[in-house]
Amino acid sequence: MPSLVRIWRRSIQTRVVTSTILLSTLVVALTGWALLRDVASGLADSRRAAAVSEARSGFDYAQTQLDAAVETEPSTQSQALTQMVDSLTRSRGAQRTYELVLQGPLLTDDGEVPIRSSAAIQPRALPADLAAAVRAGPGTFWRYSELSLVGSGSVEPSVVVGSQLRAPGSGDTYAMFYLFSLEDQQDTLDLVRRALLLGGLAMILMVGGVAWLVSRQVLDPVRLARRIAERYASGNLEQRMHVSGEDDIARLSTSFNQMAASLQSQIRRLENLSRLQQRFVSDVSHELRTPLTTVQMASEVLYDSRERFDPLTARSAELLKRELDRFESLLSDLLDLSRFDAGAAVLELDTIDFAQVARRAADDPVLARAGITVRLVGVERPALVEADPRRIDRIVRNLLANAAKYSGSDVVEVEVAQNAESASLSVRDFGVGLSGDENIRVFDRFWRADPARTQGGTGLGLAISREDAALHGGTLQAWGRPGVGSEFILTIPKPEGSAKHPPLESVYA
Structure with missing residues (x-):
């Protein structure tokens, strides 16, 4: 059953063919039912009209025979009626398509009604309402019925026509019924039904x-x-659709190929631009390293001698030292990004304990200067992983610095958890939070959620942190709610493990 559901959901052709067959079946069934009903009604009406006409002729003949009989003795009259029934049933020989039933006299002393029949008809097989109508008064009445024969289990569809007869000599009344079989009409209807079905x-x-x-x-x-779009997604941009003819499909193929060519051209242009940017960043970073070192050495000399300067010059030396430190931090970040882009970043693995990393984070001076209280969770047990200590410390420092600068929270919670495959460390604040797609864009280079709230920084810390996590085969993810807080979870796999099922889940997810 799941495979059928999957086929139904994924295959347009299956849905189209199935829907067409179901709708066609419904239309054919309704049309066949209407045609069959009209044919059955026409056959029954035709047979009924012929039966009533023939029965009336028989009733007139029977009444004429009774009018001609002047004997009033019951035995003589009974014999005459029996002969009349035999005469009517013999009158048409092999072409006779009916049976006769004669009831009467209808009123007798003992209440029993004698019945004369040309066939083995069940005594109570005649429709009761038809028999009552015939006994009630003169006229010709008919009904459709299914008659059972004596000694046979078969039921035969028929039309029954009845009328009342009166013997003028004795004044007795009789009920005569013609039974016309509808077997031929039923056979015709069955043939039409089979033809409609097939x-x-x-x-x-x-x-x-x-x-x-x-x-x-x-x-x-x-x-x-x-299939070609899937190849494009995998990086194969050389595929093209075959164009044949000039119909809508051909024009769609042509447009698709033009779109693919345009995408290929744009991607190549962007790749070239990206390579130029990466090369520019790398070259500039390396070229600036030497003059920066010289300028920084000079600034340190001025900074160390600031007490001998006048206040304005001393303040200028302090600003120069601080801005050169920021510039050196930015230059270091750019060099790290260039190594990531070039695939030259390497790990120096060692066994580290996430619980110990979290305890060190609680003593971070950045949080102390911001007046933030650190709450530790899950640091009672060691959570060991193989990782680069320098890079893990940098990730945690960046997360704490981000919380101190931008969260506006008085409390930061650092939690550690582990399972058989990986270990996680989360940094959660209870400040301004993240909204919309900020939980994704927060890792973009040089991006800030609100530039008005910046307190220095390069905008590269979280981008570098995510690259460090990916270099370990791990993940760094962000969640948040506006006005509630945000949370960053770092997950590093254990040896022979993976980060697909992290032991921590965000409370803001």
Whole structure:
């Protein structure tokens, strides 16, 4: 069943063909039912009209025979009636399509009604409402019925026509019934039903085949476009769709190829631009390192001698030293990013304990200067991983510095957890939080959520931290809610483990 559901959800052709077959089946069924009903009604009405006409002729003949009989003795009259029934049933020989039933006299002393029949009809097989109507008064009445024969379990559809007869000599009344079989009409109806069933089935199969053929002609180019788009997604930009003809599919293929060529051109241009930017950053960073070192040495001499300067010059020496330190930090970050871009970054692995890293984080002077209280969770047990201590410390310092500068929170919670595959360390604050797509953009280079709230910094710390985490095969993710807080979770896999199932989940997720 799951495989059928997957096929139904993923295959347009399956849905189109199935829907077409179901709708065709519904239309054919309704049409066949209407046609069958009209045919059955026409056959029944035709047979009924002929039966009533023939029965009336028989009733007139029977009444004429009774009018001609002047004997009033019951035995003589009974014999005459029996002969009349035999005469009516013999009168048409092999062409006779009816049976006769004669009841009467209808009023007798003992309440029993004698019955004379030309066939073995069950005594109570006649419709009760028809018999009551005939006994009630003169006229010709008819009903559709299913009659059972004596000694046979079969039921035969029939139309029964009845009328009242009166013997003028004795004044007795009789009820005569003509029973016309509808067996031929039923056979015709069964033939029509089989023809409609077979024809409808053939039509449904034909419509399903046409739907499959048409949907395949339409969807095959779409499937080809999907496969080529998947190749584009995997980096193969040389694929193109085959264009044949001038129809809508051909124009779609042409447009698709033009779009692919444009994308390829744009991607190549962006790749070239990215390479130029990376080379520029790397070259500038290296070229600035030497003059920066010289200027910084000079600034340190001035900074150490600031007490002998006048206040304005001393303040200028302090500002020069601070800005050169910021510039050196930015230059170091740019060099690290250039190594990541060039794939030259390497790890110096050692066994470290996330619980110990968290305890050291609680003593970070950046948090103390900001007046932030650190709350530790889950640091009672060691959480050991193989990682580069320098890079892990840098990630945690960047997360704490980010919380101190931008969160506006008085409390920062550092939590450690582990499972069989990985260990996690989270830094959670309860300040301004993150909104919208900021939890993704926060790792972009030089991006800040609110430049008005910046307190220095380069905008590269979180970007470098995420690159450090990825270099370990781990993850660094961010969550947040506006006005509630934000949380960053670092996950590093253990040996032979993975970071796919981190032991910590964000409370803001």
